[in-house]
Amino acid sequence: MVLQINQLTGGYSKTPVIRDISFNIEAGEIVGLIGLNGAGKSTTIKHILGLLRPHSGEIRVGGMTAEMDIEAYRRQLAYIPESPVLYEELTLREHIQMTAMAYGIDEATALERSERLLEIFRLETKVDMFPTHFSKGMKQKVMLICAFLSHPDLYIIDEPFLGLDPLGIESLINLMVEEKHKGRSILMSTHILATAERYCDRFAIIDDGRLIAFGSLDALRSEFNMPGATLDEVYLRITGGGIQNV
Amino acid sequence: MSDQLFRSRLNEDIARRSYYGKFIFNSHFLIFLTITAGFFLYSLLSLLETLEPTLWLDVIAAFLVSILLIPAYRTLLKEADGVFLLPYEAKFGKYLSAADRYSLTLGIIKPLIGGTIAVLLLTVGHGLVEIITFIAGAIIFYVMNFHIKKAVVNSRLSTPWMMAGLIGLSFISLMLIVQSPFWLLPAVAVYWVALVYARRTSHPRLDWNAMIDYEASQLNSYYRNVALFTNVSHIDKQFKRRRYLDPFLWQPKGRAFSKEKMYEYLFYRTFARSHDLPMIILRLILLFGIVMVWIGNLYFSIIIVLFGIYIIVLQMSQIYTAQAYLLWPKVWPVDRGFIQKSYVDYSHKLVLVISVLFSLIFLGIHYEYFFLVILFPLWGYFINRSLSRTVYRKEKELSD
Numbered sequence: 001m002v003l004q005i006n007q008l009t010g011g012y013s014k015t016p017v018i019r020d021i022s023f024n025i026e027a028g029e030i031v032g033l034i035g036l037n038g039a040g041k042s043t044t045i046k047h048i049l050g051l052l053r054p055h056s057g058e059i060r061v062g063g064m065t066a067e068m069d070i071e072a073y074r075r076q077l078a079y080i081p082e083s084p085v086l087y088e089e090l091t092l093r094e095h096i097q098m099t100a101m102a103y104g105i106d107e108a109t110a111l112e113r114s115e116r117l118l119e120i121f122r123l124e125t126k127v128d129m130f131p132t133h134f135s136k137g138m139k140q141k142v143m144l145i146c147a148f149l150s151h152p153d154l155y156i157i158d159e160p161f162l163g164l165d166p167l168g169i170e171s172l173i174n175l176m177v178e179e180k181h182k183g184r185s186i187l188m189s190t191h192i193l194a195t196a197e198r199y200c201d202r203f204a205i206i207d208d209g210r211l212i213a214f215g216s217l218d219a220l221r222s223e224f225n226m227p228g229a230t231l232d233e234v235y236l237r238i239t240g241g242g243i244q245n246v
Numbered sequence: 247m248s249d250q251l252f253r254s255r256l257n258e259d260i261a262r263r264s265y266y267g268k269f270i271f272n273s274h275f276l277i278f279l280t281i282t283a284g285f286f287l288y289s290l291l292s293l294l295e296t297l298e299p300t301l302w303l304d305v306i307a308a309f310l311v312s313i314l315l316i317p318a319y320r321t322l323l324k325e326a327d328g329v330f331l332l333p334y335e336a337k338f339g340k341y342l343s344a345a346d347r348y349s350l351t352l353g354i355i356k357p358l359i360g361g362t363i364a365v366l367l368l369t370v371g372h373g374l375v376e377i378i379t380f381i382a383g384a385i386i387f388y389v390m391n392f393h394i395k396k397a398v399v400n401s402r403l404s405t406p407w408m409m410a411g412l413i414g415l416s417f418i419s420l421m422l423i424v425q426s427p428f429w430l431l432p433a434v435a436v437y438w439v440a441l442v443y444a445r446r447t448s449h450p451r452l453d454w455n456a457m458i459d460y461e462a463s464q465l466n467s468y469y470r471n472v473a474l475f476t477n478v479s480h481i482d483k484q485f486k487r488r489r490y491l492d493p494f495l496w497q498p499k500g501r502a503f504s505k506e507k508m509y510e511y512l513f514y515r516t517f518a519r520s521h522d523l524p525m526i527i528l529r530l531i532l533l534f535g536i537v538m539v540w541i542g543n544l545y546f547s548i549i550i551v552l553f554g555i556y557i558i559v560l561q562m563s564q565i566y567t568a569q570a571y572l573l574w575p576k577v578w579p580v581d582r583g584f585i586q587k588s589y590v591d592y593s594h595k596l597v598l599v600i601s602v603l604f605s606l607i608f609l610g611i612h613y614e615y616f617f618l619v620i621l622f623p624l625w626g627y628f629i630n631r632s633l634s635r636t637v638y639r640k641e642k643e644l645s646d
Contacts, residue, residue: 031530049576049577051576051577067501070579071579071580072579073579074577074578074579075579077577077579079577081573085572085573085574087512087572087574088484088485089485089512089515089516089519090512090515090518094446094511094515096512097503097579098508098511100503100575101498101503101504101505101508101511102505102578102579102580103505103578103579104504104505104507104579106503107499115522128489129487130485130487132485
């Protein structure tokens with residue numbers, strides 16, 4: 001089990017944003033984290049990253065909690081935030097080098113891995129530029145390159161397709177599938193349900209801070225008695241179309 | 247409505263200035279300022295008694311005043327104004343008039359001080375009429391510079407070129423006025439032509455984007471000045487690529503390519519590419535060096551070097567604060583203790599270089615007291631250690 005979340009309750013202050021959330025991710029699995037704006041997806045992700053302390057419950061990555069050894073815990077994770085977060089004073093090459101140093105990757109290996117990723121995302125001619133001067137999509141590609149460089153057990157990707165051009169989306173999906181086949185896992189928060197339906201093995205649907213469904217599309221269809229339904233249809237039925245949140 | 251809006255923003259700006267003023271003009275700095283001003287005035291008055299009339303005194307006086315004669319232009323506009331105030335543009339005159347009055351009074355202290363020094367210098371070899379015309383010209387140019395600057399900000403003309411042009415124009419005009427007061431009229435005429443030209447190229451209405459961007463840059467520049475003395479959390483960081491420095495930046499190889507050294511790698515780049523930090527440090531060293539040469543007193547030189555090192559070390563700690571609170575150090579599998587350790591390694595090296603530069607200036611003036619230079623790196627080391635600990639403690643308290 002790569003990720004195991006047991007009865008997680010937590011949030012930014014004493015008032016919980018998410019309550020009693022439990023799900024897991026197996027090796028080589030892509031799991032979609034689905035929910036409306038404000039449902040608690042980002043809070044769940046921040047708890048997994050160890051940026052927030054759970055009020056109760058437990059999170060294990062590779063069988064280890066953050067309290068056991070935060071460095072070893074985080075070494076198994078790579079995170080791609082929804083909005084690119086970059087060092088304004090570093091070039092693309094230097095971002096790659098910083099990531100490599102952080103994950104204990106030697107220079108030659110980092111160079112070898114990054115060359116391929118730069119080619120995939122068509123940024124090989126921009127390595128000595130400041131990424132902060134790039135377009136939003138290009139900045140997102142920098143985040144992707146840094147994350148895929150580290151070869152972690154679990155990728156946590158918040159809205160991966162936001163700002164990417166169609167070629168970038170295709171390259172990312174190919175990379176995700178490739179990593180999955182290598183036994184690495186991905187937790188992907190997204191609103192693009194059609195893409196999630198095609199590539200995710202299971203879905204964790206969060207609404208108003210609670211996990212209201214978890215399973216494969218077939219499992220969700222049978223649980224809610226919607227044979228042949230798309231993920232969009234299942235999602236709208238489960239959440240009541242978001243009407244209760246209005 | 248628009249003047250009420252300006253009043254509320256004016257109060258906000260005054261509150262901001264008084265808040266940071268408390269940090270800048272603390273008791274230590276006020277003592278330092280009083281000692282420096284006293285030394286400076288004493289030596290200037292002593293010098294004036296011995297000086298003979300020369301054109302160079304006029305050059306110094308005119309240059310000193312001309313670089314201080316461009317008022318700030320603070321509209322206090324905010325980003326959202328470009329959307330929400332657009333329908334009120336026609337009724338925005340009162341707001342802008344109030345902004346004009348505020349801008350003209352805001353930076354008046356600098357030309358007043360510069361003007362006083364210039365007048366003292368002009369008393370050597372010039373009569374009352376020339377001095378009064380010089381003062382009158384300076385006041386007129388101050389107001390004209392403001393109106394030209396205002397028009398240029400609302401146009402496509404380059405603001406830095408305008409600033410350089412106005413400094414040049416003020417300098418030439420003041421130089422000529424000192425030689426003969428009759429030059430005042432032609433100088434005002436040239437200013438008038440420049441103003442008409444600037445207004446003709448100005449946007450017919452308000453160029454909201456340009457005005458808002460300019461105000462943001464002015465506010466950021468204010469914060470950067472404040473950051474010389476205290477931490478300013480919401481300052482916009484700006485960096486320059488400075489590709490020519492790349493060969494000098496440390497590149498970790500082999501075993502140094504590791505998480506232990508990654509933040510040191512980052513800190514050198516943050517410093518070298520910071521928009522203003524290296525230039526501020528350089529300017530401070532030069533300024534303090536000039537003052538040391540001017541005063542030429544041993545005790546004063548020691549005080550100024552110690553103060554210079556203190557203020558530079560205070561400046562440098564911003565880099566640590568900026569990096570420690572970013573997302574990645576919290577996400578990467580790297581012990582946060584490495585940020586502190588790397589900052590210690592980086593900052594002690596940099597402080598040593600700065601102390602050596604100050605020591606060289608000191609040796610140039612007081613070479614017979616060469617043994618005293620040992621004080622400077624030691625002071626730099628201890629002050630850096632002490633200030634860094636305060637920053638670490640604050641960070642720890644916040645992260646807990």
